[in-house]
Amino acid sequence: MAARTGAEYLDGLRDKRNVWVNGAVVCDVTQSDLFRGSLAGMAGYFDWQNKFADACVIESEGGVCNVSHLIPKSAEDLVQRREGLYQLAKYSVGMLGRTPDYVNVTFAGFAGQPSIWKQDGNEAGFENLCNFQREIADKDLSLTHTIVHPIVDKRVPDYEGVNQQLALRKVGETSDSIVVSGARILATLGPFADELAVYPGHPIPADQPDIAMAFSVPMNTPGLKILCRDHYGLDRNVFDHPFSSRFDEQDAFVIFDEVEVPKHRVFCDSNPTVFNSAMRKGWTGNIMQQTVVRALVKLEFAYDLANRMANVTGQIERSEITQMLGELWSYAELTRTTLRAAEVGAHDYGDGTWFCDEAPFVALRPTMPGWMVRVNDILKQLGSHNLLATPASADFSDEVLEPLLTEYLRGAENTSAEERARLFRTAWDFAGSALGGRVELYERFYLASAPRNFSIAHMLAQNTRQWNQVPEFWQETDEITKPYGLGFNSGQ
Numbered sequence: 001m002a003a004r005t006g007a008e009y010l011d012g013l014r015d016k017r018n019v020w021v022n023g024a025v026v027c028d029v030t031q032s033d034l035f036r037g038s039l040a041g042m043a044g045y046f047d048w049q050n051k052f053a054d055a056c057v058i059e060s061e062g063g064v065c066n067v068s069h070l071i072p073k074s075a076e077d078l079v080q081r082r083e084g085l086y087q088l089a090k091y092s093v094g095m096l097g098r099t100p101d102y103v104n105v106t107f108a109g110f111a112g113q114p115s116i117w118k119q120d121g122n123e124a125g126f127e128n129l130c131n132f133q134r135e136i137a138d139k140d141l142s143l144t145h146t147i148v149h150p151i152v153d154k155r156v157p158d159y160e161g162v163n164q165q166l167a168l169r170k171v172g173e174t175s176d177s178i179v180v181s182g183a184r185i186l187a188t189l190g191p192f193a194d195e196l197a198v199y200p201g202h203p204i205p206a207d208q209p210d211i212a213m214a215f216s217v218p219m220n221t222p223g224l225k226i227l228c229r230d231h232y233g234l235d236r237n238v239f240d241h242p243f244s245s246r247f248d249e250q251d252a253f254v255i256f257d258e259v260e261v262p263k264h265r266v267f268c269d270s271n272p273t274v275f276n277s278a279m280r281k282g283w284t285g286n287i288m289q290q291t292v293v294r295a296l297v298k299l300e301f302a303y304d305l306a307n308r309m310a311n312v313t314g315q316i317e318r319s320e321i322t323q324m325l326g327e328l329w330s331y332a333e334l335t336r337t338t339l340r341a342a343e344v345g346a347h348d349y350g351d352g353t354w355f356c357d358e359a360p361f362v363a364l365r366p367t368m369p370g371w372m373v374r375v376n377d378i379l380k381q382l383g384s385h386n387l388l389a390t391p392a393s394a395d396f397s398d399e400v401l402e403p404l405l406t407e408y409l410r411g412a413e414n415t416s417a418e419e420r421a422r423l424f425r426t427a428w429d430f431a432g433s434a435l436g437g438r439v440e441l442y443e444r445f446y447l448a449s450a451p452r453n454f455s456i457a458h459m460l461a462q463n464t465r466q467w468n469q470v471p472e473f474w475q476e477t478d479e480i481t482k483p484y485g486l487g488f489n490s491g492q
Helices: 006-011 036-051 075-090 101-111 123-139 161-166 272-277 283-312 319-344 358-364 368-387 393-397 401-408 417-431 434-445 450-464 469-484
Strands: 019-021 024-026 057-060 063-066 143-145 169-173 177-184 195-198 213-218 224-228 252-262 266-269
Touching: 006 036, 036 075, 057 075, 063 123, 075 101, 075 283, 075 319, 101 123, 101 143, 101 195, 101 283, 123 213, 123 266, 177 213, 213 252, 213 272, 283 319, 283 358, 283 368, 283 417, 319 358, 319 368, 358 450, 368 417, 368 434, 393 401, 393 417, 401 417, 417 434
Parallel strands: 019 224, 143 195
Antiparallel strands: 019 024, 057 063, 169 177, 177 252, 195 213, 213 266, 224 252
């Protein structure tokens, strides 16, 4: 077991996968000029885990592995995992939403819940799952997932009519594989992952077992077609585009055209009981730790970025500016507090596996997307025209321009023109560039639909306690005011 380097990660992608972008097939993504920067960015993630191995890498059976493979068995394990995930998120300051640790955490949680995955005769599926979880830890594989069915007509239920026709489903079987066809969205990181995992995202009707599947296949599996959106990565230096030059993780629509999935890679085969149980107990408490850690890192960075922008422009003492800065800090602190509350409430969810308390995460889940959108709005307000009048790094190398830039584009607080330019270029790439716009949209729906999540929060509230505050208030009011002639029907 080992933690791969960036070079080892790139070597693993040379597998003739079927990636489509701009109407052309890219069989070797490592040789594509289009993806060069993004792949360098992903390779950097693997180098980062080794640079900060004290936090990001843990001892495991037979060697070491990424901390995200830890199956938590105590509150202390959750703290250790959080510290490692925090360091991993710092690599991209939270701008990469689908780093490998996301799906790693998911499968570690699945492997720690045999009582769920062994249900209804699925013992073999659970054994396959555990073997796969050990494999991705041993080989330090990069995984993405695709868990959402495409919807053509929202007037029709998800698994009926025209929508049903598109859903990924089992269509056949051989002696050593199941055959699947259909489509799934959204496979973020798809072109740059080693494996594509399919597992439960939303409950399905019990009378459609052919949809109830969980498995993983290599990205070069025959019949697997990965259709990418426009690529927002730029072949520019990190001074000018610190995020766009490295962190376009790509999003893909995935078509399964009679894909044969080896049976030893199938974790759930036509079993609605297992499929619909997988996310009901512990999933939120498990994966949301990783999600909230990433969000916290991003919000902390945004606050620091905004604060520096206000200083450089000499606006730090204006009340309307400090209000916006305080708003950003509040989002970060509320996120930190939610994370800590969830960890304090952590408990054994069964099978000896510990996850965070889900209730704080359920409250945060529908509110955080709005915060992320507001962050970008604040950065744009703070930056104003400065975001649109920022020289490139090459301008500072020109013997004619450099002295002029030094004189006319310096910032307050003795900030050099070059530092000022880099600051506002960072802010623009974070909030205003093509990649920044993609990330903002991603954040809006990263935690699923906010209205749906608010409904889930309401159901949780109803299921966790009896809500009798109003009649109790009335009763106590009547009793305590009666001696003074103010009670109900007292005539007063």
